[in-house]
Amino acid sequence: MADQISLTFPDGASREYPAGVTAGEVAASISNSLAKKAISARVDGAHWDLAWPIDRDGAIDIKTMSDDAEALELIRHDAAHIMARAVQELWPDVKVTIGPVIENGWYYDFDRSEPFTPEDLGAIEKRMKEIIAARDEVRTEVWDRARAISHYEQNGEPYKVELIEAIPGDQPIRMYWHGPWQDLCRGPHFQHTGQVPADAFKLMRVSGAYWRGDSTRQQLQRIYGVAFRNRQDLKDHLTFLEEAEKRDHRRLGREMHLFHFQEEAPGQIFWHPNGWKIYTTLQDYMRRRQTEGGYVEVNTPQVVDRKLWEASGHWANYQEHMFIVEVEEEHAREKRINALKPMNCPCHVQVFNQGLKSYRDLPLRMAEFGSCNRYEPSGALHGLMRVRGFTQDDAHIFCTEEQIEEECAKFIELLASVYRDLGFERFDIKLSTRPEKRVGSEESWDRVEAALENAIKQTGNAYEIDPGEGAFYGPKLDFKLTDAIGREWQLGTFQVDPNLPERLDAEYIGQDGAKHRPYMLHRAILGSFERFIGILIENYAGRLPFWLMPRQVVVATIVSDADDYAHEVVARLRKAGLRAEADVRNEKINYKVREHSVGKVPVILAVGQREVAEGSVNLRRLGEKQTQTLPLDVAVTELAAESVPPDLCR
């Protein structure tokens, strides 16, 4: 090792230092003020503790509290350690495990026989604030592996022993102290506990979590916290959470009378008239788009004999997720075991298999709004987002290997256009390639993966590759979209499958007169109508695009003398294809406006004596204070034009 090293600063200047100089010493060599402000450094891009020595030439960039990424990383990471220390000081028998930084905060997993209560969280928070106020020094040492293991064995911390054993041999075992409290940690950290803002963190919740994410292992207790640089950022975050809660589709679904759930059918939706209107409008739209895209629509059975599921492989691999249906023995005239279909693909192959298919029939794009039932684990159920009964906008394209690329490109174009129509401009594509356990030749994987990749390039979309994440039989694309508040949802999918046609013996007669196996492309754009509607509701906070709104117009009377006219207006609107209702209740216009505004009705037409007399309506749009009086004919024409679905006004 050289005695002197050369460090380059962000401005391009470089200076010589003795090898082993710490990042903190480098900061001090520049200026007193930088030494005071410094919290960490980037050394050749790696986040570097001020206390760590540098023994090679490289680029160094000293970081301060005004550097977002580094400051938040340290705040959250140190908060995690301070919390773990607080917990062990309050309950010395608790065993510590891991505590990483996550989005907006951190968590730390503990092994403790008693559950943490909300009061415990308060006590922990209080203790954390004391630790922060104490401004205890943070220091670090690199330990010998054997010493670290024996240390934790003696201290009764088996999880730490396991962690150390999992650290690759070429990596140092680093210990950190926050005051008297010690933890295994790769760092970096602050210089003292007082650098964590005491008024900008909050313990959020406690929940269960498995050690190492493995459901066969010990269940631990996880405490989640959020932390920011200052009190205002924390407040903003908490406000954001409240806002997100206001657009929770379960809440809006109730408020807008869209659907409900009840005990007798967990994970299954009771759609109300308003919600079902959204559903059918969306379905009509998808049907038009797919017909336009050259799909044919089919419909296949819900209840299917286990023989088909055995043939498809679902009975062996998916049975725990299937609803098994048997007829009571005393009524049954035949001995059969059926299952509700969890997927449509095997049924679609049955349709394909009827009659001899020619290569001229390919590609055959077979769509179904297929109702599926899956016995999802109880803990997975979540409003419309995760249900046990749902309908996919499913389709299977039967084609030759040569046709995959074009079909894939066409699919991406269709999907992008649908997402745009529904108000989502941005989506990301992930290409999952061959996994370790797979079937099929390397050559065919090469060709099919290339086909998907070329198809994406053709469409000009960006994508990323997720190596090894494909299905055992073929690669796939996943499409994720980002909603109005930045959350990501995985919706669309495109999977290449030579396996199921093989299992279910699908074939076509090729140009050569011989039988061939088609490929089957599984694809969906929305995923399921249920989930997609949930996402739409949250994305728009209930204010869906006009053409999707279940109640588009309410005609509200100001005086009861206008009741007849209101009904006439509603009739005119309905005739023009609009979804309109009259509100002739004995209430003041203020009351009606408020109620329908809260109910997110996009347009309120107020009618009173004046409107009756002149055959007009007074139009008010949701969220606007201004109203506008215009002739009934004009209003009807205008609103009718607005309610045309996007694909029909191109």
Next chain:
RNA sequence: GCCGCAGUAGCUCAGUGGUAGAGCGCACCCUUGGUAAGGGUGAGGUCGGGAGUUCAAUCCUCCCCUGCGGCACCA
């Protein structure tokens, strides 16, 4: 499925070992009011289900169901 928490009127929630209350909503009456809550009266509950403790359970205990927050799952 696992850990924790919860379940009282349609909704949001208060409450007590002696079979229940508010606000909103709903019904009826008065009011005919011009753009985000006019007034009055009234109806409405096996306090999630089952067992146990008790003279007595909505309240305490146990089991189950459902929901919520995570975890695991989403071939």
